[in-house]
Each structure stands twice: as structure tokens, then as C-alpha cells.
Amino acid sequence: MAEEKQDLLQLYRFCFLMLADAAKAEEVFHATLRQAAQQAANGEPPRDRLWFFRNARWRCLEAGERSLQAEDVKLAQDELAAWAPSQIKKLEPQQLAVWISGAPDPQRTALALFYLDEFNYRDLLSVTELKPLELSKLLCDGRRQFQAWLDATFPSTQT
Amino acid sequence: MLVHCAPIREERVDDRALRMALHRARKTEAFAIQQDFDKAATALVQAIPIPQEITDWIPTDTFIAPTRRDWKKYAQNPAFLATGIAVLVIAVVAIFQLVERMNRFPGEPTARRLLTTASSTHAIMLDPVKTDAGALGDFFFMKHRLVHYDVPPEFAELKTLGCRVFDDEEGQRVGQVWVVEKKMQFFLFPAERDPKTGKAREFSGWRSIEQERWAGVVKEQSGVCFMAAVHGSAKDLAPYISKPKG
Numbered sequence: 001m002a003e004e005k006q007d008l009l010q011l012y013r014f015c016f017l018m019l020a021d022a023a024k025a026e027e028v029f030h031a032t033l034r035q036a037a038q039q040a041a042n043g044e045p046p047r048d049r050l051w052f053f054r055n056a057r058w059r060c061l062e063a064g065e066r067s068l069q070a071e072d073v074k075l076a077q078d079e080l081a082a083w084a085p086s087q088i089k090k091l092e093p094q095q096l097a098v099w100i101s102g103a104p105d106p107q108r109t110a111l112a113l114f115y116l117d118e119f120n121y122r123d124l125l126s127v128t129e130l131k132p133l134e135l136s137k138l139l140c141d142g143r144r145q146f147q148a149w150l151d152a153t154f155p156s157t158q159t
Numbered sequence: 160m161l162v163h164c165a166p167i168r169e170e171r172v173d174d175r176a177l178r179m180a181l182h183r184a185r186k187t188e189a190f191a192i193q194q195d196f197d198k199a200a201t202a203l204v205q206a207i208p209i210p211q212e213i214t215d216w217i218p219t220d221t222f223i224a225p226t227r228r229d230w231k232k233y234a235q236n237p238a239f240l241a242t243g244i245a246v247l248v249i250a251v252v253a254i255f256q257l258v259e260r261m262n263r264f265p266g267e268p269t270a271r272r273l274l275t276t277a278s279s280t281h282a283i284m285l286d287p288v289k290t291d292a293g294a295l296g297d298f299f300f301m302k303h304r305l306v307h308y309d310v311p312p313e314f315a316e317l318k319t320l321g322c323r324v325f326d327d328e329e330g331q332r333v334g335q336v337w338v339v340e341k342k343m344q345f346f347l348f349p350a351e352r353d354p355k356t357g358k359a360r361e362f363s364g365w366r367s368i369e370q371e372r373w374a375g376v377v378k379e380q381s382g383v384c385f386m387a388a389v390h391g392s393a394k395d396l397a398p399y400i401s402k403p404k405g
Contacts, residue, residue: 029213084196088199093206115203119166136160
């Protein structure tokens, strides 16, 4: 049960990363739990914890479509820097969520799930419905783009 | 490329290909930087505050169906594996015994003994008789008073080289015939009898036996068993008995 509670807390964080909006994340979280409760009451409870993340993912994408859309631009990429951790420490969780939620899907889902540090590689592939090389490329590009953004936000003179 | 998906925590690495990729990548500086980057990002994610409404909403009972172990997991359990193997062995032995029992027929021990006799018989031990095997029924009756010692129609047309009548170790009168074709030998012997009633134990059709590279097919008729024996396998005799003759 403690594990399931932890999973549900992570589910909220996942929604938050996908939407960068606490109120919307809460809404999706509640909707997902309501559906799980309904299914459980009908004798068809979710088969595993991944169900919650798959369900929440589609709800988040749906909610995201109704709000402001990010422009489809090719982001700059930088090599990962040894000082990146110190740059990241300067961020607020909200800033990271804004950055992730601005990514196009499935990269958005891949990054949000990956940085929850909750899943193994197979689980990530299952929820994102990606092939191993696709997932790998999206994560690799995501890191480099994030590094470029970090470098732009916190130029090396400030780190 | 797989190392880009490397989980931040070591215990999440449960894929063989990924483990191998990580083993190679661990020595590189780039991977160390990636791991530090990921750890920092994860720490930031874990710092996302959880609103009180969310904590309050988390149910006390589980919504997730209890995990059903699939058959592969059951099969990997040593206890189930051992039981499965034991059941399999018992089943194989039972099937083997059942098949053996189904092939058993009254008079089988005598037939097996006579197969041994066939393997040690030389043509010169028999009285030369050149005729059709089917004609020997009258010969056995006229000369040795052996009733119903008839060669079945399936083998009646084969040409004989010789024959004899001898008493086996149980004192039963056995007719032995040597034929030209495939150096085949025929044996005619009394069918097994019920010790209480004295009646011959009948069985229908042809039954086959194999022993030490000799094969025989046996048929019971009117209280007498006929066996055709050949050095080889049951396949050598199959063509003769596959089409019944009138």
C-alpha cells in the first residue's frame, strides 16, 4: 500500500511535469483516480500501476491541447556540461515543468516519466509506446536541448 | 544509444542489453556527466510540492488488481518445476505401460520363445518339403494329428523349403515351416488356455512382437496361433498382413 501511495504521489508529479500547472495537474490526477475507482467498483480494477500513468498521459495531452500551444521550432542543442548539476540546482521545479511541458509529445511524456525515476526501461517503452531507439533519441535530444536552455538561462560566467 | 535511456538508479536496470551497454559506458566521462545531469534533474522533480488535496485524496485501499503470476513464472519455480517433471515422467511411464499392455495378447510369452527358436534354427534342421504353405495344414493333420494347424490365407501362397513338428519346453506341439521368401519362418502352436475352463483365449487380428532384431506377427484362429517370423522389423511383415485375403 505504501508503494501504491508513492506511485500516486509520483502520478501527480507526472501530471505536473506534463502540464506545468498545479490546478490542471490536480484535475487530471483526480479524474484518473475516479476512473480507477469506478473500474474497481465494476470488478475490473486497473491491472498495474502503469495503467494510471497511461491514463493520465492521455488526459494531460488532451488538457494540453486546450491551452496555449508551443511553437514548433527546432531547439538549439549543447553538449552536456560537467557544471550542469549546479545550473539545475538554481531552478525551481516549476521551471523544469514549464520546459518539459513545452516539449512536443512523445518527447514530453518520455522526459516526464524518465525524470520521475520510477520506471525501468521496459516500463518507459510500454507507457510511451516507443521503440528503444526512439526513446533513446528523444531523451538524448531532450538533455542537450535542456542544456542549451540552461546555458542560455545561466551563462557560464554566472555558474 | 541504449545508455541514453539508462535509469538513474542502478536497481532499475533489469534489462540485459542495457546492463551490457552500461558496463561499457561506465568508463567514459560523457556517461558520468549524463548521470550527474540526470540525478540533478530527478532531484528537482522530487522537489515538486504535493498539494494537501492530493495527499488527502489518496485512497486507503488499493485500486490495482492483485498481480496474477503468469505460467512462465510458475514454471520457473523449482517446486513446480520438480513436480512438473515428476508428473511428466509418471505420465510417460504410464503411457508406455498402457501401450505395452494394449499390445499384449494371450500366447505372447510362447511367441517370444519361438522367436528365439527362429533365430537359432538352420534350414537343415527341417524336413525338406517343397509346396505352398497353405497346403501344410493337411500335412500337419495327416502326419501329426494336429488339428487346425493351418497357415492363414495371407501367407498361404508362399513356397516352403521345409517343416518340422517339435515339442517346446512346455510340452506343446509346435509346427515350424521355413519358406523361401525372405527366409521367413512360420510357427503354429496351441493358443493359451484359461486354466479354469480350459478354453482357448481368443484374440482378434494380427499382433506384432519384436525381439533382438527379429519380428513376428501372430494371429489366433480356432485355438491355434500362427506366427510368421522374419529377421528384421515389423515393417518387413506389414505388407503381408495389411490386405486380408479371403
